[in-house]
Amino acid sequence: MRVTIFGTGYVGLVTGTCLAEVGNDVVCVDVDANKIARLERGEVPIYEPGLEPLVRANHASGHLKFTTDAAAAIEHGQIVFIAVGTPPDEDGSADLSHVLTVARTIGRTLSRYTVVVNKSTVPVGTADAVRAAISAELSARSSEVGFDVVSNPEFLKEGDAVQDCLRPDRIVVGAESAHAVDLLKALYAPFNRNHERIVLMDVRSAELTKYAANAMLATKISFMNEIANIAEQVGADVEQVRRGIGSDPRIGYHFIYPGAGYGGSCFPKDVKALEYAARAHAYEPRLLSAVEAVNAAQKRRLFALIQRHFGESLAGRTIALWGLAFKPNTDDMREAPSRTLLEQLWAAGATVRAYDPEAAAETRRLYGARKDLILCDQQYAALEGADALVVVTEWKAFRSPDFERLHALLKERVIFDGRNIFEPKVVEAAGLAYYGIGRGRSV
Numbered sequence: 001m002r003v004t005i006f007g008t009g010y011v012g013l014v015t016g017t018c019l020a021e022v023g024n025d026v027v028c029v030d031v032d033a034n035k036i037a038r039l040e041r042g043e044v045p046i047y048e049p050g051l052e053p054l055v056r057a058n059h060a061s062g063h064l065k066f067t068t069d070a071a072a073a074i075e076h077g078q079i080v081f082i083a084v085g086t087p088p089d090e091d092g093s094a095d096l097s098h099v100l101t102v103a104r105t106i107g108r109t110l111s112r113y114t115v116v117v118n119k120s121t122v123p124v125g126t127a128d129a130v131r132a133a134i135s136a137e138l139s140a141r142s143s144e145v146g147f148d149v150v151s152n153p154e155f156l157k158e159g160d161a162v163q164d165c166l167r168p169d170r171i172v173v174g175a176e177s178a179h180a181v182d183l184l185k186a187l188y189a190p191f192n193r194n195h196e197r198i199v200l201m202d203v204r205s206a207e208l209t210k211y212a213a214n215a216m217l218a219t220k221i222s223f224m225n226e227i228a229n230i231a232e233q234v235g236a237d238v239e240q241v242r243r244g245i246g247s248d249p250r251i252g253y254h255f256i257y258p259g260a261g262y263g264g265s266c267f268p269k270d271v272k273a274l275e276y277a278a279r280a281h282a283y284e285p286r287l288l289s290a291v292e293a294v295n296a297a298q299k300r301r302l303f304a305l306i307q308r309h310f311g312e313s314l315a316g317r318t319i320a321l322w323g324l325a326f327k328p329n330t331d332d333m334r335e336a337p338s339r340t341l342l343e344q345l346w347a348a349g350a351t352v353r354a355y356d357p358e359a360a361a362e363t364r365r366l367y368g369a370r371k372d373l374i375l376c377d378q379q380y381a382a383l384e385g386a387d388a389l390v391v392v393t394e395w396k397a398f399r400s401p402d403f404e405r406l407h408a409l410l411k412e413r414v415i416f417d418g419r420n421i422f423e424p425k426v427v428e429a430a431g432l433a434y435y436g437i438g439r440g441r442s443v
């Protein structure tokens with residue numbers, strides 16, 4: 001099939017590449033000319049495991065093309081995906097300007113029946129707004145070209161995006177048109193071979209499904225962080241509690257890890273957007289507000305532990321950070337807990353030596369050159385001259401460190417484990433003080 005994708009970010013580029021990989025002819029279009037030029041050269045602007053070789057191979061075979069020419073791209077596609085950003089507006093609502101710009105561009109160009117598929121995360125009612133924007137442009141040029149708008153929210157996870165796209169748990173399709181459904185079923189058939197993964201529903205339910213999924217996951221994290229904070233107060237170890245509750249199949253082991261708070265481009269903005277939408281419809285989303293409030297406090301938790309240990313002023317202290325990305329296997333720093341911590345540490349006068357396997361360039365882009373930030377290219381180099389180590393992101397490479405080496409390098413011999421990746425007893429046996437999240441009596 002001939003497919004067009006608007007937006008070459010995490011969602012658009014991964015989707016376009018995976019659709020090309022199974023034999024479709026895909027054109028990816030972006031307004032960012034620099035991004036398109038890099039992709040044309042075979043450079044992938046984001047870090048996503050397994051993506052670069054797939055992009056290169058499919059670009060070389062001619063199945064995957066990149067352009068800034070929106071009109072030519074629309075001309076190409078039988079199916080046109082919208083996968084542009086929907087960042088939060090100041091009031092927390094989803095900013096739909098990019099989505100509606102694409103819709104208007106489609107309306108100005110469309111010359112034959114096309115299925116327009118919205119993959120961006122958007123509030124309920126956006127498909128109607130997209131349909132109206134396309135129709136308005138068509139009427140302005142007295143065109144009667146037919147089109148359908150489908151909601152097909154994306155559930156890929158950064159860090160596993162390629163695998164999620166090639167082997168999705170489910171493919172949610174919200175559509176009113178039987179023809180559009182048939183076309184999408186055919187498009188997704190290669191990813192839907194072993195058992196039925198397509199979940200068909202109406203458009204508004206599909207739009208809400210995406211927010212419900214992210215809000216549920218954010219709720220699990222905040223719930224577990226709240227239990228961790230209670231565990232700390234009452235002298236229990238949340239890691240034992242986690243295993244105890246996870247063994248109940250109604251609860252399960254997934255996504256109940258306490259930590260330094262959730263971040264990234266999706267959970268924070270999507271919880272806020274759902275809250276906003278609820279209020280706009282005269283419903284007070286008490287649970288969602290609590291999820292957000294717990295998370296905001298949790299992002300400040302590591303700093304509170306550091307200050308409890310070292311005292312209020314950290315002037316003259318050097319703190320080593322392992323992990324800057326909002327989660328492992330990505331270079332994405334959007335709303336990362338590390339950013340809250342960095343800013344708190346700097347405000348208290350500390351110098352930070354940090355190591356992240358992928359996010360150093362993004363950190364440099366965000367914060368520029370500053371005296372109190374030293375980005376190291378090796379994990380133990382971050383410890384040189386440091387008073388303490390803080391684990392902020394649970395990259396695999398951090399899980400089993402050489403504790404003797406940590407003992408030799410750290411001046412104050414203390415570890416703040418923001419992801420509970422170490423066994424407190426092992427750390428303490430190596431002569432290091434240990435602080436985790438919610439590890440009450442075991443510390």
Ligand code: NAD
Nearest residue numbers: 007008009010011030031032084085086098120121154158
């Ligand atoms: P992103 O910011 O990485 O990429 C968006 C891209 O769209 C950018 O390259 C931007 O230049 C481009 N763009 C903006 N306006 C455009 C236009 N008019 N024409 C063509 N391109 C344009 O965003 P992302 O992380 O890929 O997210 C895209 C959408 O998918 C969002 O709604 C997001 O909430 C949702 N989503 C994201 C993830 C994720 O893990 N990142 C997962 C599921 C859903």
